Amino acid sequence: IIVIGSGLAGLTATIEAYQTAKKIYSGEIEKNHSFPKIYLIEKEKNIGGNSAKATSGINGALTKYQKELGIEDSLEQFSKDTLKSGGNLNVPSLVNTLVHDSKDAVEWLAQFDLILSAISQCGGHEIPRTHRQAPRADGKPSPVGWNIISGLRNYIQNDLKDHVEIMLNTRVQKILTSEDGSKVIGVQYETTNLETKETKQDTLAAKAVILASGGYAHDWTDTSLLRRFGEKSLENVPTTNGPFATGDGVKMGTAIGAALVNMDKVQIHPTGFIKLADPFNPTKFLAPEALRGYGGILLNSEGQRFVNELNTRDVVSEAIFKNCSNVVMKHYDAKQEKEIEKKVVRAWLIMNEEGAKAFDIGSINFYAKVGNIQIIDGIEKVSELTNIPVDTLKATFKKYNEDADKGSDEFGKTRFPVKFAEDNKFYVSAITPSIHYTMGGLAINSIGEILKPRKKVDVNILLNTPTTSDDQVDLKPVLALYGAGEVTGGVHGKNRLAGNSLLECAVFGRQAGRRAAESIL
Ligand SMILES: Cc1cc2nc3c(=O)[nH]c(=O)nc-3n(C[C@H](O)[C@H](O)[C@H](O)COP(=O)(O)OP(=O)(O)OC[C@H]3O[C@@H](n4cnc5c(N)ncnc54)[C@H](O)[C@@H]3O)c2cc1C
Known part of the structure; x- marks a missing residue:
């Protein structure tokens, strides 16, 4: 065999x-x-x-x-x-x-x-x-x-x-x-x-x-299945997958007559980490779904929530594309010896210590060590990192906590794993939708x-x-x-x-x- x-x-x-x-x-x-x-x-x-x-x-x-x-x-x-x-x-x-x-x-x-x-x-x-x-x-x-x-x-x-x-x-x-x-x-x-x-x-x-x-x-090879079957817009989307994910088996199978199903259905995961020290790398570490499962919330550049974070991946990804596109990020490229400026799709994923511990603090610390999560104390520091005014953040968290007490919000969220306080230890990351699964x-x-x-x-x-x-x-x-x-x-x-x-x-x-x-x- x-x-x-x-x-x-x-x-x-x-x-x-x-x-x-x-x-x-x-x-x-x-x-x-x-x-x-x-x-x-x-x-x-x-x-x-x-x-x-x-x-x-x-x-x-x-x-x-x-x-x-x-x-x-x-x-x-x-x-x-x-x-x-x-x-x-x-x-x-x-x-x-x-x-x-x-x-x-x-x-x-x-x-x-x-x-x-x-x-x-x-x-x-x-x-x-x-x-x-x-x-x-x-x-x-x-x-x-x-x-x-x-x-x-x-x-x-x-x-x-x-x-x-x-x-x-x-x-x-x-x-x-x-x-x-x-x-x-x-x-x-x-x-x-x-x-x-x-x-x-x-x-x-x-x-x-x-x-x-x-x-x-x-699969962006010469015989790319993404290019052949996927939507054109995928070309600019990063991926969470290893370079070996080139559909070899699909190609070998069809070469001997096997049938294919749903080839155009490509999953975009809403949350690939944007490493702030390397923001334009097309391969992303995945910010796992469970980060939101344990209470992570998503904010746009204006500090507003825009989706039920626990909705399915397609819905959350679409909401991020709609609410967080055209964010300009700058990065000094040592090779080219100049600052590069690019428009990216970016949202902020914010957790507190209660959620981080429930998820797996060991993994969270690992993400922090490699620069994918910033661990910071207090809401002012979150404001400094994200450029979202403190008052906006305060209002967003206050509203979120009220919704949690009520058990529902305007995005259809009915499960609120944690509530936020201004003096929390925060776990903040920039994220972007990434090709994740075919x-x-x-x-x-x-x-x-x-x-x-x-x-x-x-x-x-x-x-x-x-x-x-x-x-x-x-x-x-x-x-x-x-x-x-x-x-x-x-x-x-x-x-x-x-x-x-x-x-x-x-x-x-x-x-x-x-x-x-x-x-x-
Ligand atoms: C970052 C990330 C996080 C994920 N998290 C989850 C999760 O928590 N839960 C979940 O259910 N799913 C998750 N997924 C999806 C899931 O991990 C994968 O879809 C699934 O494990 C695929 O398993 P597989 O055995 O089919 O393929 P793979 O695990 O990708 O293994 C395929 C192997 O085949 C080899 N190969 C390919 N072509 C050839 C060839 N021609 N000759 C010899 N070898 C070849 C490749 O090198 C590779 O090692 C995640 C995916 C990613 C990328």
């Missing part, structure tokens, strides 16, 4: 494929020479992809952690929230699997010492269900994506070393099919020796291939099989195959090809809910790994 990509989808698929095979052989592994070898291929030098960057958490409904905290959730509500955020452009059967398998997926992670018992309520969720580990007692950062990837990676490297070969610095270039094109039979790849820079091309045969190569939110991708079914049209069709039709209806009558599986994670499309519709991507990786990574192993044994 070949797994392409080592983010959460790839690691999960690898482990599940192994564990499924182990069950089938019921412990007779060592004796059985036909026990499958799994090749985990990663083009970067490190394991983890964008999954390692995740900071808000992974969703689950009806989990034991929710029960411990007395949170009452339901599969129906989770499903409703996901479909509402997706504008009903989601494939219903995929949402169904996502939601139903969510409890198992979150609890499955516990075997890797990942106890995700801290739960927050992120934008678009009616119930708190975004899970991560509790903040560490020693105050060190505890980023959820990094923790999850480390847990799974350690397990694979230590416990599965006889069964899984990890191939780093190895880019899969092509998926190979049988002569009649009916079945996937392996991959072509190129390995780079980082010291000599020499490259070597080769092929690897497999009975099943799992695509887990992530999305295209950093909802589109290869069409799959609920068991992670990648789909293609039943009849041979023109490539342009392929790219627009409507697969939002549940029956997917016109599609059939590409034999021996599975997919999970951001490389696939259809789960999230037009807008992904916070926490649903890690969940998708875990749920469909397990499905794909299980089916791949079952299919070959």
